[in-house]
Amino acid sequence: MKEEVIKKAFEDAKEQYASLGVNVDNAIEKLDKSSISIHCWQADDVIGFENPDGQLSGGIQTTGNYPGKARTIEELQKDIEKVLTLIPGKHRLSLHAIYGDFGGEFVERDQIEPKHFQTWMDWAKKTGVKLDFNSTFFSHPKSGEYTLSSFDPEIRNFWKEHLRRCRRIAEEMGRQQGDACIHNIWVHDGEKDKTVSRFQHRELLKQSLDEVLAEKISTDYLKDSVECKLFGIGSESYVVGSHEFYMGYAVKNNMMLTLDAGHFHPTEVISDKISSMLLFVPEINLHVSRPERWDSDHVVILSDELLALSQEIVRSGYADRVHMGLDYFDASINRLGAYVTGIRAAQKAMLQALLEPTDKLRTYEKQDKKFQRLAYLEELKAMPWNAVYNYYCMREGIPVGEEFIKEIEAYEESTTSKR
Numbered sequence: 001m002k003e004e005v006i007k008k009a010f011e012d013a014k015e016q017y018a019s020l021g022v023n024v025d026n027a028i029e030k031l032d033k034s035s036i037s038i039h040c041w042q043a044d045d046v047i048g049f050e051n052p053d054g055q056l057s058g059g060i061q062t063t064g065n066y067p068g069k070a071r072t073i074e075e076l077q078k079d080i081e082k083v084l085t086l087i088p089g090k091h092r093l094s095l096h097a098i099y100g101d102f103g104g105e106f107v108e109r110d111q112i113e114p115k116h117f118q119t120w121m122d123w124a125k126k127t128g129v130k131l132d133f134n135s136t137f138f139s140h141p142k143s144g145e146y147t148l149s150s151f152d153p154e155i156r157n158f159w160k161e162h163l164r165r166c167r168r169i170a171e172e173m174g175r176q177q178g179d180a181c182i183h184n185i186w187v188h189d190g191e192k193d194k195t196v197s198r199f200q201h202r203e204l205l206k207q208s209l210d211e212v213l214a215e216k217i218s219t220d221y222l223k224d225s226v227e228c229k230l231f232g233i234g235s236e237s238y239v240v241g242s243h244e245f246y247m248g249y250a251v252k253n254n255m256m257l258t259l260d261a262g263h264f265h266p267t268e269v270i271s272d273k274i275s276s277m278l279l280f281v282p283e284i285n286l287h288v289s290r291p292e293r294w295d296s297d298h299v300v301i302l303s304d305e306l307l308a309l310s311q312e313i314v315r316s317g318y319a320d321r322v323h324m325g326l327d328y329f330d331a332s333i334n335r336l337g338a339y340v341t342g343i344r345a346a347q348k349a350m351l352q353a354l355l356e357p358t359d360k361l362r363t364y365e366k367q368d369k370k371f372q373r374l375a376y377l378e379e380l381k382a383m384p385w386n387a388v389y390n391y392y393c394m395r396e397g398i399p400v401g402e403e404f405i406k407e408i409e410a411y412e413e414s415t416t417s418k419r
């Protein structure tokens, strides 16, 4: 698209929004400040560097075998750097514990230390990207059906030590970057079929978490967040860390709760949970994904639910307490394309929400003008928000519109296809 076409479309859009009382420049500034925590695991199908021949387990699965996945830290860093050239704004990177720099050695999960992540912390400093972290309970011989909630004390101890170490690693990341690192705790524990000892496993999970989280670490450096799930592959009947479990846990301990878009009943949405949870937990962490029928982790697209989620964040007035992270892994298409498509969709949804004349809608609401509210919301859908997004990309020196496709094709040609 030609520069003057983008500019002209933007000026027109600006005027149209101004007539609704919306300041487009303010919306762009707010969007520019909303960092998305980019998940490192789309680049390599959630394999990591602990064991290059590792198999993904723990109720999650990638499908597809598209060539070019990242096999080393350098390749992963290169891929993320490329992605960052194709999206506007400043973003974060979310690492899993299996993505450390283990120097060619095998380091057990209960032995990992901040030094194994210094390569990442140096990279983060160099690139200006802040890091988030995730302990990894899955893909390990000691993680069958149960980890922190296992009846076997040895297994529990092993994973408690892993969790303890992960918190210290995340703390160190927070310290070095001068900004709290969000440490996400997702424990896949559960069973395929009718489980009798549901209470007992949940009691053990609570005990294990209580024990490890008793080590107080300043939230200036580390913010733990707990993520629930409804079911997974091989845990169709019972998941220990269910929504009720972690909602209770987070509320009781006044800590962050992670809401993953794919971890609820198929017609249940996380957008409607924001306004409730904000009343009971200090902060919310989001795993934005696209559940096709179930927690299928498809590439995020600009769906009604993604828009509703962004609207709830903005309308609540507490956007600073909701952290947007991504969580999907599609191995069937170009992985960088998957990243950029999903991140741009998340930004476009957020921009639309920021461009909403919410006061006007609230006025209708207060006057009980329900038809007017509905009609207005429908009109807003077709407002020229994309002209604003295009302009924002251009201003930031980022490819506008579909121009990023050829950049990804070129990177595939020069880089990923050679792997």
Ligand code: RNT
Pocket: 041, 046, 060, 134, 186, 227, 229, 260, 287, 295, 327
């Ligand atoms: C799995 C959870 C979890 C993982 C990542 C890799 O269902 O959503 O967040 O996807 O930790």
Ligand code: ZN
Pocket: 186, 227, 260, 287, 327
């Ligand atoms: Zn998730």
